[in-house]
Amino acid sequence: MGALHEGHCSLVKQSIMENDHTVVSIFVNPSQFAPHEDLQSYPKTLLKDMELLAARFPNKPVDAVFVPTVSEMYPSGITLDVGNQRGAFVLVLGCSEQLEGVTRPQFFRGVATVVSKLLNIVTPDKIYFGQKDAQQCVVIKNMVKDLLIDTEVRVLPTTREESGLAMSSRNQYLSPESKQHSAAIYRGLNAGEIFYYSQNGPTKSTDILDKVRSIYNQEEKSRFELEYLSLNHPETLDKLDIVTPGEGAIMSTAVKVPRADGSGQARLIDNVVLK
Ligand SMILES: Nc1ncnc2c1ncn2[C@@H]1O[C@H](COP(=O)(O)OP(=O)(O)OP(=O)(O)O)[C@@H](O)[C@H]1O
Numbered sequence: 576m577g578a579l580h581e582g583h584c585s586l587v588k589q590s591i592m593e594n595d596h597t598v599v600s601i602f603v604n605p606s607q608f609a610p611h612e613d614l615q616s617y618p619k620t621l622l623k624d625m626e627l628l629a630a631r632f633p634n635k636p637v638d639a640v641f642v643p644t645v646s647e648m649y650p651s652g653i654t655l656d657v658g659n660q661r662g663a664f665v666l667v668l669g670c671s672e673q674l675e676g677v678t679r680p681q682f683f684r685g686v687a688t689v690v691s692k693l694l695n696i697v698t699p700d701k702i703y704f705g706q707k708d709a710q711q712c713v714v715i716k717n718m719v720k721d722l723l724i725d726t727e728v729r730v731l732p733t734t735r736e737e738s739g740l741a742m743s744s745r746n747q748y749l750s751p752e753s754k755q756h757s758a759a760i761y762r763g764l765n766a767g768e769i770f771y772y773s774q775n776g777p778t779k780s781t782d783i784l785d786k787v788r789s790i791y792n793q794e795e796k797s798r799f800e801l802e803y804l805s806l807n808h809p810e811t812l813d814k815l816d817i818v819t820p821g822e823g824a825i826m827s828t829a830v831k832v833p834r835a836d837g838s839g840q841a842r843l844i845d846n847v848v849l850k
């Protein structure tokens with residue numbers, strides 16, 4: 576969606592390494608935002624993005640940057656009626672009731688819709704996504720499988736700041752202080768991860784999540800508001816009561832932190848995969 580950072584660049588780098596041609600799409604997709612979300616303020620830095628791509632990949636540059644308009648992507652307009660969301664994609668994907676789907680009921684549908692459009696336009700052999708948006712990756716993998724789309728979905732690890740904070744375009748909303756507090760998001764997930772591996776066997780989800788919460792509880796609620804914290808099956812996103820080695824889980828969270836300009840909260844997501 577633009578406002579490019581090193582997380583995006585890691586996807587571009589991998590694509591340049593693995594393919595003859597690379598297309599970058601930059602499109603802030605209105606259909607995945609609910610009316611109360613941050614579509615209007617979402618950072619748009621196209622010229623800087625182009626400069627960053629040129630500077631980071633001077634030897635083998637990307638072949639095209641695709642920057643469509645909303646009406647090019649949605650020639651028949653967009654239906655934003657959340658009450659009417661049970662369209663084909665939701666039926667195919669079957670995970671609209673989970674996690675991001677609970678707090679952002681339009682999100683999975685909007686992402687599936689725009690990604691299928693992008694796939695139809697570019698027809699790539701491979702398409703690259705970041706593990707930071709783990710649930711989005713599950714939805715897209717299911718969509719590609721269920722709609723028999725001829726592309727390979729590549730998911731690359733989350734690029735982090737030194738503090739552990741996952742890089743995200745929305746980090747631009749934060750003050751340096753808020754960024755410091757936000758680093759607790761990953762510290763907590765990491766504490767849960769370490770606990771799980773120390774158990775060396777099936778582990779109760781509540782025990783793992785308690786370890787994460789013990790870190791989150793050290794933060795003041797006005798600075799760090801937990802929206803969800805959950806352990807889910809890595810492929811179906813079903814909630815797990817027990818995490819079993821071999822089957823594994825995605826431990827994911829969404830946290831709201833104050834925006835630097837005082838205009839409310841920024842919502843940040845992160846996750847770790849338990850093997
Ligand atoms: N830190 C990261 N590491 C690896 N991939 C990332 C990272 N951040 C984003 N991506 C991936 O880049 C692609 C484009 O994401 P998007 O433009 O929404 O950026 P974002 O930084 O995730 O923005 P947002 O702040 O809206 O979450 C997605 O596949 C996303 O998972």
Ligand SMILES: CC(C)(CO)[C@@H](O)C(=O)[O-]
Pocket residue numbers: 576602604607685686689690708711
């Ligand atoms: C998958 C995506 C491109 C759909 O707009 C977006 O959600 C993103 O960039 O993560």
Ligand code: BAL
Pocket residue numbers: 576607708711
């Ligand atoms: N990185 C996912 C885009 C979104 O939050 O809408």
